Amino acid sequence: MRKVLIIGIGPGNADYLTIQAIEALNRADVFVIPDKGEEKADLRRLRLEICDRYIKDENYRLVEFKTPPRSKDPANYKRNVEDWHARIERDYQRLLAENVGEDECVGFLAWGDPTLYDSTLRIIEKIRARGVVAFDYEVIPGISSIQALAARHRIPLNRVGGSVRITTGRKLAEERSIGAETVAVMLDGEQSFRKIDDADVDIYWGAYVGTPDEILVSGRLADVAGEIELKRARARQEKGWMMDAYLLRAPGET
Template sequence: MRKIYVIGIGAGDPDHLTLQAAKAIGRTDVFFLLDKGEAKESMIELRRGILKAYGKPGRRIAEGRDPDRDRTPADYEGTIADWRHRRSEVTEALIREHLLDGETGAFLVWGDPSLYDSTIAILDEILARGGTRFDYEVIPGISSVSALAAKHRIGVNRVGRPFQVTTGRRLAEEWPANVDDVIVMLDAQQTFGTVDAQDVDIYWGAYIGTPDEMLVSGPLAEVADEIRRVRAEARARHGWIMDTYLLRRRP
């Protein structure tokens, strides 16, 4: 039986790698990478650095092209379902071609595989089709949520009070009910700018754990424009951006 690891590698700092993840990388024969184009080459290079540090001699890399998708679709859920299906076909082809019987493969996943990542769902879809057999194991990683809180030296939650992790798309619809601490991911539209900024603080971070890390915090009304400016400059410079933020209502 072939085995696949789904390994959380943290938000960008190679030191975020857990001992469990490092050991799994050292046991892996084939690493699967989906290329997102030239703009994401630096993300691929960070993964290659991890493989150089922890991978075993003779390890192999199998690369495929990540399918394109509409970033502003009218039917969001349908578009994502179609993209995941096409991604599963690319992934299955890589596994069938490059992972031999008795070998171990791995996907290196940014942050934690259980938080806004599609790899687990894609592997389940491949197994459900029944044409390719393997076993897989998920190894947790440090999420961008944890890294953001650590960098700002804050707790994600406050005593006896809930918090919610959501997306920019959902925040644009409404602030979650009965929650004063909202962590926002996948927000290409900078939805914090649509929030009623009265009595709200923001803790924002981009490229967390990398040499390009940027952090901004303070009252939302005072720092929103600064975040927009540095975010736009960074995205133009790198061609991509990964950012996360916490919105916190004051008592």
């Protein structure tokens, strides 16, 4: 039976791969390489570098997958994501049927960890449940961007006995407050930290964490927000794309 391996590759550095991920890479006959357009060429390059560096037998195949465009209309966010996933689902199903032999193994290289803000698992499970193409799948965890961010800032993610909430920039902008928790914010194209009401919050921000272009800024939000905005805008313009995340928490012992 076909085998699908959803392999966490860490958030941007080939050194982040686990031994389990390397073993999984060496089991696959074919890899799906997403093509998300020119500005994500760097991400594509890293996936290819990972294959090149860790796979011993060079006879593996690559299948380019053109990620369909997604409507950014904020009024219909949920609906847009559902439509987008449905299109990817249809394309993946066709890809599995046409590019992966019945006894072959295909690897999807998931950025960071595949269980965190990544819909590959949802999509693959839907295709499996439909039963048009028969396959089994395994999930190999990876280092998430949030773990890498905390490590690079040399802070524990939670306070002693405390909780951590992982959310998106969009949600943070709606809620405007972090309360007593540590909040990890991902997928924030709008610098939503500017919209929160808590006056004294600390921020630990990182862009391109783990890569040679990494930028880290930390401090009292009110003091460093301007610096983050400036560095973010500059880097985005220079590289053509941005990937950043941050932790927010009330001041006190880390």
